[in-house]
Amino acid sequence: MGSTGVGAILFYCVALSTIAVGSAAPADNNGRFISKEALACSNITETSHRKLEGLPSGLCPVQFERMPGIKTVVNSCRPPQPSEQRCCGAFKAFACPYFDLINDNANNGCASQMFYDIIVRGRLSPGLFSYLCHDGAVGLNCGPAPA
Structure with a gap:
């Protein structure tokens, strides 16, 4: 099979996987979850993703570093053994x-x-x-929408 055939098969596998993941999203929480792909961004080491990708600063409308809960997350997830319940809850x-x-x-x-x-500013792993924080194949369940 030539490289075109392999590429086509790879494309179809990726497309079908995307469709399968989309259809596997939990119906009972109205899609309120943080995806595995988003959680994978926690693998960041030293340089901001914006600097790596050349994204303009200010593109994200939330300034997470100024949010009061960020210190709670960092303190709840400190080594040596962060508790899944405490860290992921925060x-x-x-x-x-x-x-x-x-x-x-x-x-x-x-x-x-x-x-x-x-991760970087809080000096976490x-x-x-x-x-540590996932509830299944989709990612991290954020629960039902507020009433």
């Missing part, structure tokens, strides 16, 4: 109100900026949230 309380912006990282850089502020 992270959910901080991030879930912005789940829609965080999941749109490709267009606004919010997930990358948020994790830069938490890269990948902590993608490793």
Whole structure:
């Protein structure tokens, strides 16, 4: 099979995977979750994603570094062994109100900026949230929409 055939098969696999993930989204929480892709942005090490991608500053409408809950997240997730319940609970309380912006990282850089502020400035382990905080195949469940 030539490279065109392999490329076509790869394209179809990716397309079908995207459709499968979209259809597997939990119906009972109205899509209120932080995606695995957004959580993967917690693998950031030293440089802000905006600087790496050349995204203009100010694209994300939320200034996470100025949010009062960021210190709670950092303090709840400190080494040596952060508790999943404590760390992820603090992270959910901080991030879930912005789940829609965080999941749109490709267009606004919010997930990358948020994790830069938490991981790098808070001196936490890269990948902590993608490793510790997930509720299944979709990502981190933010629960039902407020009434």
